[in-house]
Amino acid sequence: MRGFAKWMVGLSLALPAAAWSASATWTMATGYPENSFFTQNIRQFISEVEKESGGRLKIDLRPNDTLIKHDAIKRAVQTGQVQAGEVRLGVYGNEDAMYVLDGLPNIAANYEQAWLLMQAQKPYFDKLLARNNLRAITYVSWPGQGFYTKTPVKSVDDFKGKRLRIYSQPTQKMGEMLGFQATILPFSEVPQAFATGLIDSLFTSAQTGIDTQAWDNVKYFMYTGTLHNKNMVVVNERAFRQLDEDVQRIVLEAGERASKRGFEMSRKAGQDTVEQLRANGMEVSEAPESIQQALAEVGQAMTADWRKSATPEQQKVLDDYLEMKKAGS
Missing domain, CATH: 3.40.190.170 (Bacterial extracellular solute-binding protein, family 7)
Known part of the structure; x- marks a missing residue:
């Protein structure tokens, strides 16, 4: 038995560290359908995280209100019912006035102003969300x-x-x-x-x-x-902390890319969707x-x-x- 124990110790030292890293599967909820640019942006975020983490973090996305009603997602992430979700800032104005700032008419009348407002709001939201076991990793503006x-x-x-x-x-x-x-x-x-x-x-x-x-x-x-009010993707802070440090970094960096990409997808969607309205007779x-x-x-x-x-x-x-x-x- 002592020989077997030594063999197991030797095997553990020989295996790469990644083989012993913790793996996790998150559930993520969003209220939007698959053809929405919001959902498409999240799909790309998930693909990047799963690839760069070597599968140590997998994310099961449930779109189109199929798991949790959209306006209940923030609470579900906060309590750990799901580990991640997409929320609309303006829904939570009764919790804090900052949630509705970008919903005031003409406060951010274009994408450049919406990006600047996001940068100004982010430190405040970081502190606010941390008090509720949440972390924002992505912000995306709506089209005009x-x-x-x-x-x-x-x-x-x-x-x-x-x-x-x-x-x-x-x-x-x-x-x-x-x-x-x-x-x-x-x-x-x-x-x-x-x-x-x-x-x-x-x-x-x-x-x-x-x-x-x-x-x-x-x-x-x-x-x-x-x-040009915003959505944000939030994750449960406790679930985030349970990830390996390098996987945490992967999630945050993929989230930053999703913000930049999401703003551009929103801009393009704004142009394309107006044409789709026309194509459907409007x-x-x-x-x-x-x-x-x-x-x-x-x-x-x-x-x-x-x-x-x-x-x-x-x-x-x-x-x-x-x-x-x-x-x-």
Whole structure:
């Protein structure tokens, strides 16, 4: 027996260290379908992590609300029900004002500004998420957005009384200030909401219009730009810490690449998806100056209100961003 024990010790020393490294399989949830650029970006992230880790970390992605409803994903990752997931920042405004900053109209009106805002917000989010057993590894901006309606829109007066689906507290307030009856709904409930008459219009991106086949319910898409709010991929911090240090590094580096790639995929998707709306019979137009001006005024008022309720630390994030934007202009 002593000889066998010595042989086993010798074998363990002879085997490469990687053979004895811990391996893990994570479950990851997202609310978006496979054809969404968000999901495609995550698929590439997973492929890179699995390849670079030599299979020591495998990730089982469950898209399209098939495992967990989209707006419940953050809580599921926090509690360890799943190890990773994609979340929309604007859903969690009741937890912290920073979650809704990029949802204020015209705060980040293009991709360059959205990237600068992400950089300004990241240190704050790092601390905030750490207190909740979470870590953000990827941020991706949505394409610019607009209004989907059953009838053409020529002025703000045409918004009055329409039943608008939106997706966050800031967009609900924006809709109400423009004259809509605004209701917050996850995108997966949009078709049913149209069918039951709960809504008759949308404010969202062309990508979501395709994901929900908006042409089945509306005919017009008026692009405004207005918002480039973000999603983030979060991981459970305890699960992350259980990975080998080199695998942790692989995850973080792949996450950084996914952020940069995701912004570019979003930009391209914004262009491509508008064309897909046209191809499916929708009439696409740019918002007239009067509507852009109304959105700008709403954005200024909402930013002023945000400042009133924000802490000094949160206000500093906004001030830092505005300085960065000014320096880059």
